[in-house]
Amino acid sequence: MLNTVKAYFSTLAAGDIEGFASLLADDIVWHQPGHNQFSGDHKGKADVLKMLGGMVEYTHGTLKVVLDGEIMLNGNLAACPVRFSGNNGTKNVDLTGIDLLEIQNGKITQVWLFSAGGGAEDEFWG
Template sequence: MTDKNIQIAHSYFQAVQNGDMATLGELLADDIVWHQPGANQFSGDRKGRDAVFAMLGGMMQVSQGSFAIDTVHTLMGNGDLVTATIHFSGRRDDAAMSMDGVDLLRITDGKIVEMWLFSAEPATEDAFWGR
């Protein structure tokens, strides 16, 4: 189970990095719960694939299309949980962010059903996204 879930997580990150929304949509459960960290306009819980896509679209709009997961360092699994150490960045006008993070995915029956994100510099991320 763990190896299969790590492969699903790998496919998820590839889809995100390539902007492959069709594959991303196939990997996210219809009723996914997404926990976005911080105290900014995108923080909080999103319930459902459509709500997650709306949030990601907003992030792309605010970042002028630059928000990206630059590097996936390590994927580690334990049963239905997979964690990834990543680096992400974005820029807009005269603002920029670039930092490490950890994403924790819960995978059930081949779908990502819950996602928790952690940022190395929450204040920097909050300032970038704004309220």
């Protein structure tokens, strides 16, 4: 399980979409917080990748999500402190949060994201 979590962050950092996609269960559910264009539940690998692609496009490729503390495991869940940042050409975002990953048989089946600055995140994503 820890290897899957580490690969989640290394593929994101490398911009390795194919590698990242290989970590996701086909029926993954991604719970994106807030009240913005990317918020809501994204169901299925294709929908999750479309959302992430939209985020990368919106930030002109500057979106970064990095591990910002120790990974905490409990059963099939991994709570990961993160720092995420990006620039859309007129605004910056640089916030901390928690990515909570549910992992079954080496695949990420659900993701819940928690942001320390929900209002700032909504303002950034529009």
